[in-house]
Amino acid sequence: MFALENLVRRNIWNLTPYSCARDEFKGRAASVFIDANENPYGTLNRYPDPLQEELKAKIAAVKGVPSECIFLGNGSDEAIDLVYRIFCEPRQDNVVAIAPTYGMYGVCADINDVEYRAVLLNDDFSLDADRLLTAVDERTKVIWLCSPNNPTGNALQREAIERVLTEFQGIVVVDEAYADFSDARPFRLDLDRFPNLIVLNTFSKLWASAAIRLGMAFASKEIIALYNKVKYPYNVNILTQRQAMKVLDDLRHIDLWRATLLSERAAILPAVAELPICKAVYPTDANFFLARMTDADCIYHYLVDRGIIVRNRSRVQLCGNCLRITIGTPQENNALLGALRQYRP
Ligand SMILES: *Cc1c(COP(=O)(O)O)cnc(C)c1O
Numbered sequence: 486m487f488a489l490e491n492l493v494r495r496n497i498w499n500l501t502p503y504s505c506a507r508d509e510f511k512g513r514a515a516s517v518f519i520d521a522n523e524n525p526y527g528t529l530n531r532y533p534d535p536l537q538e539e540l541k542a543k544i545a546a547v548k549g550v551p552s553e554c555i556f557l558g559n560g561s562d563e564a565i566d567l568v569y570r571i572f573c574e575p576r577q578d579n580v581v582a583i584a585p586t587y588g589m590y591g592v593c594a595d596i597n598d599v600e601y602r603a604v605l606l607n608d609d610f611s612l613d614a615d616r617l618l619t620a621v622d623e624r625t626k627v628i629w630l631c632s633p634n635n636p637t638g639n640a641l642q643r644e645a646i647e648r649v650l651t652e653f654q655g656i657v658v659v660d661e662a663y664a665d666f667s668d669a670r671p672f673r674l675d676l677d678r679f680p681n682l683i684v685l686n687t688f689s690k691l692w693a694s695a696a697i698r699l700g701m702a703f704a705s706k707e708i709i710a711l712y713n714k715v716k717y718p719y720n721v722n723i724l725t726q727r728q729a730m731k732v733l734d735d736l737r738h739i740d741l742w743r744a745t746l747l748s749e750r751a752a753i754l755p756a757v758a759e760l761p762i763c764k765a766v767y768p769t770d771a772n773f774f775l776a777r778m779t780d781a782d783c784i785y786h787y788l789v790d791r792g793i794i795v796r797n798r799s800r801v802q803l804c805g806n807c808l809r810i811t812i813g814t815p816q817e818n819n820a821l822l823g824a825l826r827q828y829r830p
Contacts, residue, residue: 487654487680489707492626497571502714507535533723536713540726543733548686550673550703556712557721561662561687561700564712565589568683569597571711572626572656581620582629583612585636585801587660590629605802610637610767612645618652628653631660633667636798636809638769640669650679656708658683665691665743666750667770673703680705690772691743694732697725746772750812756822757810762830764806773811781806784828791824 490498506521524530541552548555558564573580575598582590584603594601602620607613617628628649632641650657661684664671673684684703689695699721702712732739750769757776758766762784765777778784781799785808788795796809812818 489680489705492572492655493711494570494572494574497711497715500714503718505532505535505718507532508718529723531723532719533721533726535718535720537721537726540721540729540733543730544701547733547736548673548701548703550676551706553706554676554703554709556702556704556709556716558700558702558712558716559720560689560698561660561685561702562589562593563716563720564683564685564700564702565658565660566593566596567712567715568627568656568658569593569599570715573597573599575599578624578626579622580627580629581617581625583617583631583634583641585634585798585803586629586631587635587662590631603802606634606637608803610634610639610803612641612649614645614648614652617649621653621655625653625655627656627658629658629660631662632669632672633661633663633770635663635771636773636775636796636801636804636807638767638771638774638809640667640770643669646672650682654681656681656683658685660685662687662690663771666747666772669770676703676705680707683708688729688732691739691746692732693739693742694728697728699725699729745815746812749815749818750774753810753812753818753822757825760825762825762828773809775804775807775809777805777807779806780830781808783830784808784825787828788821788824793821793824795821 510520521532537557541555544555545552556564579600579602580594581602581604584605591601604617604620630641630646633639634641646659659672661671672682676682682704686701688697688699754766754774757763762779763776764779767775781797785795785797798804798807798809
């Protein structure tokens with residue numbers, strides 16, 4: 486049986502959170518605000534809504550998740566770090582993650598002094614749920630999954646993720662930063678079925694807003710209440726909240742961008758695959774792909790010399806000689822292809 490209370494660190498379960506002026510006063514109409522020691526002059530003089538309710542209402546409508554099941558943070562990075570601070574007792578608890586995957590899960594484990602157990606994906610980058618679950622012991626609080634996965638690009642099989650969710654009694658985080666580029670059903674729509682699920686989304690990828698630093702976590706309202714307890718009171722500033730609302734008010738661009746990026750993706754994969762210096766291009770459900778080259782280091786430096794920067798992943802497990810390439814504009818993609826065609830080993 487899943488029991489949230491048994492997973493949460495005692496100090497967090499018992500925590501009395503900071504109560505800010507904007508929390509205490511809520512609801513009734515008021516015009517004189519002399520409760521928060523702000524300067525009454527200026528345009529950015531007021532503290533922002535600590536729970537970002539107006540913004541969450543818009544996100545709720547777009548994502549199909551109730552407002553009380555949404556946490557917003559300073560990038561997904563905050564949503565990742567808080568998982569450790571809520572659930573993992575330093576030097577006692579551990580987490581399990583797939584490998585290779587996004588680096589922040591491991592960095593945040595190190596910062597929080599929590600053991601990080603990496604379990605390799607299969608050679609085709611699919612998930613072996615049995616192998617992952619054998620790494621779990623009684624001190625495992627969290628399993629990290631990323632789907633579509635970074636840097637491999639593939640969506641993990643839904644049945645394997647569901648097995649992890651049902652057989653593991655701790656928290657399962659499914660990072661769906663790239664779900665907008667995938668045909669797979671997003672896990673955020675299944676929060677009701679999995680009380681131990683946290684889904685991460687971000688404004689940084691399809692929503693073209695990496696600069697404003699806004700990440701989302703979707704989970705049961707009990708888990709979201711824990712996030713709200715632990716986060717900094719005003720963790721999402723007002724400029725970010727306003728800009729995010731602007732983005733949500735005009736989603737037409739975003740649909741056009743998605744269509745363009747998907748058609749560019751469909752064109753560039755086979756074009757790279759047929760280059761003599763490319764050994765394999767891996768199927769992708771994201772806005773990037775992994776290509777195994779004859780000599781990734783040399784090709785990487787050759788591209789840098791031509792002002793083209795890709796991500797060299799050749800020192801990552803299972804990714805020997807691999808470059809990770811983001812889908813750019815048609816011009817950028819052509820520049821890459823042109824340069825790769827001219828490469829002479
Ligand atoms: C890019 C990315 C994110 C986004 O992080 P932000 O802090 O929201 O910019 C999250 N998860 C993965 C796997 C990513 O690749």
